[in-house]
Amino acid sequence: MEKKREYYDVAIIGGGAAGLTAAIYCGRARLKTILFEKALTGGLATYTSEIENYPGFPEGISGINLMKLFEKQAKKFGVDFKLTAIKEACLGAPEKVISTFRADYVAKAVIVASGGKPRLTGALGEEAFLYDKGISFCATCDAAYYTGKSIMVVGSGDAAIEEAMFLTKFAKRVQISVIHDKGIVDANEVAKEQAFANPKLEFIWNTVVHEFKGQDRLNQVVLKNIKTEERIPVDVDGCFLFIGYLPDTEIFKGKVNMDSRGYIVTNETMETNLPGVFAVGDVRVKGLRQVATAVGDGAIGGVAAERYLAESAYFEQKIMGEQQPTLVYCWNPIDPACRSIMAEVEKLKEKYKEQIKVVTVDMYKAASLAERLNIRQAPSFALVKDRAICCTVTECSCVDSVEQEIKKVI
Structure with missing residues (x-):
């Protein structure tokens, strides 16, 4: 039996803070958007009893209530939610296919927001006390709940030692289980010295x-x-585990670039190495993993996906989709040389108006559009015919050589 196929502009994999924020931005941009979440919408944040450091909530708010607001806002903008696991993700261009067990979802852009999962100890009884039942993974999120109480921290790296010191501001007693011999921790020297000098740490x-x-x-x-x-x-009244995180990137291995730990590598606009594929939130290489930073990533990723789709449509319709040859002038408006050549481009446009179409690409605003033509500097020209790049002219000071190429194709 053939699977049904559904078509979307954007598919978002993961419904945590980053994925929900990206969904809000994409939905508000009137992109047909679907969000996949295999567990609970809201991700790890939903298990946090109280979040006191998220802007706009001076009295604090529970993680689940905050994420419900995120979800409500995304649905307000028409985002579809699919609560199911992803079986496979084919991320090649131009169509990306997200497969579940029952259907295939075809999207023009994909935002990976699958997040991370805390590394567990594997000890007896662990599963029964995860998150809101005594085992926590975020001191910043849950410290206030343990004011005046006794806490255990498991771990010896930078995160464990630094978070343990933070917890001493709230708890009456903080004990740290360390696998090493006395005096040996894996944290940096500054944190180590401060921790050993802290009278509330044992x-x-x-x-x-x-x-x-x-x-x-x-x-x-x-x-x-x-x-x-x-x-x-x-x-104890509670236990914090700081023994590392595992990115939830198994189905993306071998498809997008990752670091040695399995986190997805992106640039500052959340782009991966694959066109039209973005990664946001805890799943990507970054320095701080909090709800606030996830929201920032999601906003950037949503806007980047919108821009990618707009550029793709323009590229297909205005550059590659024309019946007649197309001359593309890639320029930078703030460059005097580019501005001077523009006058000559206008003359070419008038001279050959019956035989070619002239399109300009502002590389100051849309460098990625020029890169689709293999152009990375301005001023440059590309001549396109029958959906193929006939030639490119770079480092030009005048349009004489460009005109010679025009004559060849017409």
Whole structure:
């Protein structure tokens, strides 16, 4: 039985803060947009009991309520939601195909916002206490909840040590389970010195988590000494895991450029190495992973996708789609040389108006459009005929050589 196919302008993979923001921007731009989310719309933020550092909410707001507002706004702009897992993603140009088990969704642009997932310890009982039941992954998000309480931090890297110090501003006691020998942590020297000098931090050396215990919420972490095998029960009100994150990029491996950890590499406009494919939020290489930064990524990615589609339409219709040969002048309005040549271009346009069409591309605003013609500097010309680039002329000071090429094709 053949799968049904549905067509969209933009497909967004992942419904966390970044994906929802991108959806809002794309929907508001009147692009036909679909968002895929395999779990809970809102992503990891929905498991945060209270977010106090997101602008506009001075009293704080729960992660799930904030994400409900994001979702409501995206739906207001007509975004379609598909709560299902992605089976395959074919990201080649010009059409990209997102496959689920029941249907194929064809899109002109794709925004990957699949996020990351915290690395877990694998200890007994862990699954029962994840997120809002005692195990957390974001000190900035959840620290206030543990004011005056006892907390355990698991990890010894920069994130673990720095977040543990932040937690001491709220908790009455912070204990850190470190797998290394006494005095050895993986954090930078400054953080290390500050942590050892902090009277509210207590290190439990040579230990890993053996088991998490509790009823409705976590109330005890059982550690194991890796040298003596001794079990060490520690009563806590909560536990923070800072042992790394894993990007959710498995289905994109071998398709888009990634770093050694599996995070997607983008430029400042969220573009990947593939035309029309963008990545936003926790899934990409970046320095800070928070709701606020995810929103910024999503906004940039949504606008970039809109611009890509507009440029693609212009390229196909005005440059490659003409019946007659097309002369494309790529120029920069702030460059005096480009402005002087424009007058000669106008003369060519008038002289050969019955035989060619002349199109100008402003490289100051749309450099990527010129790059589709293999042009990266201005002033330059490209001559297109029968959907193929006949020739390009670069570093030109006059249009004489360009006119010679025009005569050849007409």
